[in-house]
Amino acid sequence: MPPLRPRQQQILDFIRAYRADHSYMPSVREIQAGCTISSTSVVDYNVRILEREGYLRRSPDISRGIELVGDEPEPAVELISVPIIGAIAAGSPMPVPEAAQWAAEDVETVSLPPELTPRQAENLYALRVKGYSMIDALIDDGDIVVLRPTADPRDGDMVAAWLKLEEEATLKRFYREGDRIRLQPANVQMEPIVVPAENVAVYGKVVAVIRRLE
Amino acid sequence: MPPLRPRQQQILDFIRAYRADHSYMPSVREIQAGCTISSTSVVDYNVRILEREGYLRRSPDISRGIELVGDEPEPAVELISVPIIGAIAAGSPMPVPEAAQWAAEDVETVSLPPELTPRQAENLYALRVKGYSMIDALIDDGDIVVLRPTADPRDGDMVAAWLKLEEEATLKRFYREGDRIRLQPANVQMEPIVVPAENVAVYGKVVAVIRRLE
DNA sequence: ATGGAGTTGGAACGTCTGTTCGCCAGCAGC
DNA sequence: GCTGCTGGCGAACAGACGTTCCAACTCCAT
Missing domain, CATH: 2.10.109.10 (Umud Fragment, subunit A)
Incomplete structure (x- = not known):
């Protein structure tokens, strides 16, 4: 995986932080506000890249349909x-x-x-x-x-x-x-x-x- | 907590199962379809009760803004x-x-x-x-x-x-x-x-x- | 029955939200 | 200069979605 651009890293961090606070995912506009981006299309553009690079998955047309990959909270359950x-x-x-x-x-x-x-x-x-x-x-x-x-x-x-x-x-x-x-x-x-x-x-x-x- | 009505139990089960499949939460209409309920208002009505009884939390006007309260792990033995x-x-x-x-x-x-x-x-x-x-x-x-x-x-x-x-x-x-x-x-x-x-x-x-x- | 509380059904309204499209700024290569 | 590429911007569209209202139905005590 190539290194992320600052914008993409920022968005990824925001999503992770948001995830810690809520059990649902942020909307595009919330990401926009949280990262002080001036257009939703910029968010979409970068999230699209994050998806292509395998950092997350998106469900098309579904509100807050972002899923982080490797998000397993898995606290090493033994048996x-x-x-x-x-x-x-x-x-x-x-x-x-x-x-x-x-x-x-x-x-x-x-x-x-x-x-x-x-x-x-x-x-x-x-x-x-x-x-x-x-x-x-x-x-x-x-x-x-x-x-x-x-x-x-x-x-x-x-x-x-x-x-x-x-x-x-x-x-x-x-x-x-x-x-x-x-x-x-x-x-x-x-x-x-x-x-x-x-x-x-x-x-x-x-x-x-x-x-x-x- | 009073025992839940079948409808409410059904909805709660659905939400839990849904959350196992996605990292985002179901929408009202998805709950409706998943529980074969014929109106979204019935979902809203029962989810409102579930919230009042403390089984979940809702964020008003937010898509898929349901949050389940309480999550727990498990014990272990030998292997x-x-x-x-x-x-x-x-x-x-x-x-x-x-x-x-x-x-x-x-x-x-x-x-x-x-x-x-x-x-x-x-x-x-x-x-x-x-x-x-x-x-x-x-x-x-x-x-x-x-x-x-x-x-x-x-x-x-x-x-x-x-x-x-x-x-x-x-x-x-x-x-x-x-x-x-x-x-x-x-x-x-x-x-x-x-x-x-x-x-x-x-x-x-x-x-x-x-x-x-x- | 009779009334009321609890529940369901159907539909509509308005907002939330993902998506798209056109446009612009910088920047490298030719 | 021209061209292509990356990244950002703003607006608008269409659909997803929560919410509300009202009528109707069930059940049960009166």
């Missing part, structure tokens, strides 16, 4: 315990994660090593896979999948989806295509399925798969 | 560290585990949680899978396989085998059939291969597979 709240299989209803269940003492749990811990490690839960219906996602009978509730999955995310009409749970890669959704098996040899968005409920995003063979 | 001594791919020679390598400081390692630790946990090593040639063992590009050296594998064990003639590494279930060996893909839809015993070198037995998706 976190994730409850296995049920099983997932094609044709049986999917367990819905509820905070109430997590307090229960009799739930089995699995621990995640640091390498497996996602940046955001809140509200994780795990499911045991029953049967071979997830085999196109490269997931075997007995595997443990670790999930995180997701508000709106991004294209390419591996998600646990419930097909309402078919009454079937499935693990596939998620792609939005207009008002329909393409679910793509992880196994490149297999064909995707495309369904209307209203037929799909996404319960979570797969953050890890664990298979124990001995 | 063992396994060195990743190389990569495995069809066609490239398989790294041989040597105690000498393990002392090296620059080797990457992966930690195994207690649930993944086999009873016999000595001399474990791990390999990173390159490419899609192990897909019939339900193993994806980038997966980590944890192995234990084995003298004579038992039938049904998943082993890392080196096919001498083909110069190919592979992960398959191991079955002895007289003076030949049947290597059976984990994927039940795929066909086994049968080779003479002298064409197979077994480097280790797979005790766990770890896949990280985020």
